[in-house]
Amino acid sequence: MMRSWILPMLFVLCGSLVATGLTLRGSVGEGAAILLAFVLIAGVHSPLMFPRSIGATEAQRRSAADGRPVVFWRSGCKFCLRLRMRLGRDAHRLHWVDIWRDPAGAAAVREVCDGNETVPTVFVAGRPHINPDPGWVREQLCSSE
Incomplete structure (x- = not known):
């Protein structure tokens, strides 16, 4: 069961890292947009889509x-x-x-x-x-x- 969630979790993790970096540089809006995009990509690749x-x-x-x-x-x-x-x-x-x-x-x-x-x-x-x-x-x- 866990194997099904590896790719979506990696997308969320990568998005979180990029968003954190952008937020620390002062681009809060851009960081939020990037995180949202990665969460949406994770959702599409998750078992929830089926x-x-x-x-x-x-x-x-x-x-x-x-x-x-x-x-x-x-x-x-x-x-x-x-x-x-x-x-x-x-x-x-x-x-x-x-x-x-x-x-x-x-x-x-x-x-x-x-x-x-x-x-x-x-x-x-x-x-x-x-x-x-x-x-x-x-x-x-x-x-x-």
């Missing part, structure tokens, strides 16, 4: 019941972030599995990615699709209804 993750077993069970795709992701992944942002409000309709929080999810991804943890990996009807186009994922979501 819908609540569930375990791989539960996601596969739910997907079998409702036909919705399962997305295996991890925080800090720019391709996962791109998928999440391009899906917009539809993202909450997918089943999301954070591979850094769920060892079974990481194992499922490694199994289909030649031992690598390549994300996002989207399972549609039990078939894996590695780093698919967000538009295609949206189509799969619409066809599962």
